Amino acid sequence: MTYLAKPRLRHPTLATNKVGYTRRDYEGKISTLCAGCGHDSISASIIEACWELDIEPHRVAKLSGIGCSSKTPDYFLGASHGFNTVHGRMPSVLTGANLANRDLLYLGVSGDGDSASIGLGQFAHAMRRGVRMAYIVENNGVYGLTKGQFSATADQGSKSKKGVVNTDSPVDLVAMALQLGASYVGRGFSGNKAQLVPLIKGAISHGGSAFIDVISPCVAFNNHPGSTKSYDYIREHNEAVSRIDFISGREEIAVDIEPGEVMDVRQHDGTLLRLRSLHPDYDPGDRFAAMAYMQRHQEMGEVVTGLLYVDPLATDLHTALNTCDRPLNALGPEQLCPGAQALERLNASLR
Numbered sequence: 001m002t003y004l005a006k007p008r009l010r011h012p013t014l015a016t017n018k019v020g021y022t023r024r025d026y027e028g029k030i031s032t033l034c035a036g037c038g039h040d041s042i043s044a045s046i047i048e049a050c051w052e053l054d055i056e057p058h059r060v061a062k063l064s065g066i067g068c069s070s071k072t073p074d075y076f077l078g079a080s081h082g083f084n085t086v087h088g089r090m091p092s093v094l095t096g097a098n099l100a101n102r103d104l105l106y107l108g109v110s111g112d113g114d115s116a117s118i119g120l121g122q123f124a125h126a127m128r129r130g131v132r133m134a135y136i137v138e139n140n141g142v143y144g145l146t147k148g149q150f151s152a153t154a155d156q157g158s159k160s161k162k163g164v165v166n167t168d169s170p171v172d173l174v175a176m177a178l179q180l181g182a183s184y185v186g187r188g189f190s191g192n193k194a195q196l197v198p199l200i201k202g203a204i205s206h207g208g209s210a211f212i213d214v215i216s217p218c219v220a221f222n223n224h225p226g227s228t229k230s231y232d233y234i235r236e237h238n239e240a241v242s243r244i245d246f247i248s249g250r251e252e253i254a255v256d257i258e259p260g261e262v263m264d265v266r267q268h269d270g271t272l273l274r275l276r277s278l279h280p281d282y283d284p285g286d287r288f289a290a291m292a293y294m295q296r297h298q299e300m301g302e303v304v305t306g307l308l309y310v311d312p313l314a315t316d317l318h319t320a321l322n323t324c325d326r327p328l329n330a331l332g333p334e335q336l337c338p339g340a341q342a343l344e345r346l347n348a349s350l351r
Contacts, residue, residue, distance in 0.1 A: 006030055018054040026050050026057060028078040032071075038190030038216030038231075039069055039138050043076045045193050046107070046136075049200040050077065061097055061104045065090040065119060068145055069111030069138035069216075077107075088119025091126035091135070095317070098131055100329040102318055105204060106133035113143050116152035116171040123173070127180035127209055132316035134203035135211045137173055138190075140218040141229035148221030159226030172298075174308065177211040178291050183314030184210035185290070186307045189234050190217070195305060198244045202307065208314030215303065239297050241282055241306040284310050 006027060014022040026047040031040050050060065057079040064070035066087035073082055081104065085093045094108050108126075115123045115137050126135065141154040148161055152171040159165055177185045184206040188196040196214065203210035215234050217223045223230045228237075283289055290309040297304045324331075 017051055019056055021051065021057070023047060023051045025079065026077055028073070028075040031075045033068060033075075034218075034220050036219040037068070038140065038214075038218070039072050040075070041190040041193065042136070042138055042196070042214055042216060043072050045190075045196045045200055047076050048193070048197050049204065052197070053201055053204060055105065055204070059103075059105055060107055061094075061101075062107045062109065063090050063094045063097070064109045065111070065114035066145075067111040067114045067143075068140075068218075069109060070114055072138065073107075073109050088114055088117070088122055090114065090119065091122040091131070094133055095126060095129070095131050098133065098317065099321075099323070101327040102132075102323070103327050106131075107204070108133050108135040110135070110137050112137060112139045112141060112151040112153040112173075116173055120152075120171070124176065124180055127177050127182045127211065130181065130183065130209045130314070130316050130320060132206075132208055132318070133210065134200065134206070135209065136200070136203075137211075137213050138216045139173070139213055139229070140216050140222050141227070142218050142222040144218050144221055148218075155228040158228045159224075161221050161224055161227075163226075173211070174213045174294060175291060177213075178287055178294075178309055181209070182211045182309075183208035183311035184307075185309040186212045187303070187305050188212060188214045189238060189303075189305055190214055191231060191235070192238075192305070195240065195244065199307060202244075202310070206310070206314065208311065208316050215305075234303055237302050239302040239304050241293070241304055241308060242284070244307055284308060285312075287311075 006029065010022065010024050014024065016022050031043070033039055050057070057077050058081070060077055060080040062073040062077055062080055062082045063085060064073050065085050070084065083093060090108050090110055094106055098106050110119065139153055141151055141158070143149045143151055150160060150166045150168070153173065154166045155170050156166055156168060174185060174187050184203055186199045186203070188199050190196070199212055203212055215229060217229055217231045217234070227233060282293065284307050287309050294304045294308060
């Protein structure tokens with residue numbers, strides 16, 4: 001049951017991060033999802049990413065909608081702020097919370113039904129407005145809570161567990177995020193934690209709207225031959241555009257790697273980072289090239305994963321609205337109601 005908390009006992013020698021927390025401090029309640037569900041792997045990656053980023057859990061606000069995916073915030077960051085919205089409305093509630101308190105880190109968790117069907121309009125406007133958040137879609141191509149109907153992201157020609165063939169064209173949320181102006185776009189696979197954790201770390205640290213589509217097989221209804229969202233299919237058709245890692249801000253470590261070469265780089269914590277320069281023709285800073293690259297490989301039956309696009313100079317909704325640096329929910333009456341003279345000056349400036 002989700003109301004059962006994990007045991008508080010823990011080994012005294014567990015490693016802690018720079019703010020004094022162990023990985024256990026970033027966990028939540030016991031998951032009630034099916035054993036082997038890809039969503040649990042995503043939760044584990046979120047836990048790892050937040051621990052490695054030295055984030056204090058109370059600085060995170062996690063929001064979700066309705067569906068198997070939207071249950072998962074109960075399974076990680078149990079000490080953070082949380083709000084479970086109605087079906088498809090997570091982006092607008094997150095936008096309001098972000099405007100009220102810009103000091104929090106916002107994590108939106110949704111599913112293919114929650115974002116690609118009833119919440120498609122909400123998703124679109126959150127992307128185009130540049131709301132600063134890490135928006136993660138746990139994409140399995142089915143409605144798991146209602147027993148396996150095709151979702152809007154199910155590939156045309158894929159088969160359901162009962163043998164029904166999907167005749168509808170799929171909604172590609174990655175392509176939409178690129179077209180709508182998201183400044184950080186990636187795609188991952190729940191079974192590839194080594195790639196997914198850095199993607200999530202980059203999204204959380206990004207200064208604008210960050211979107212990650214994570215293929216997450218449903219072991220109950222969509223992990224069979226004929227499914228294009230199954231573990232076997234994704235492993236056989238995965239085309240990784242990059243081998244990535246995320247490094248937090250410190251003094252610059254400069255390297256010079258020729259295309260195709262491998263180099264071991266000593267990190268600030270003493271560990272070695274092995275870098276491989278792959279795909280010299282791929283530029284994650286070119287939005288249109290990213291869209292074309294993804295479409296080209298999709299026609300070849302390949303699922304492109306990795307960091308597809310990033311704008312290092314991204315801005316967010318607060319910059320567009322020119323809000324003050326102080327969170328709006330912390331403003332007092334003097335700032336919110338400055339008086340008649342201030343109103344008169346404002347009206348005069350608009351004449």
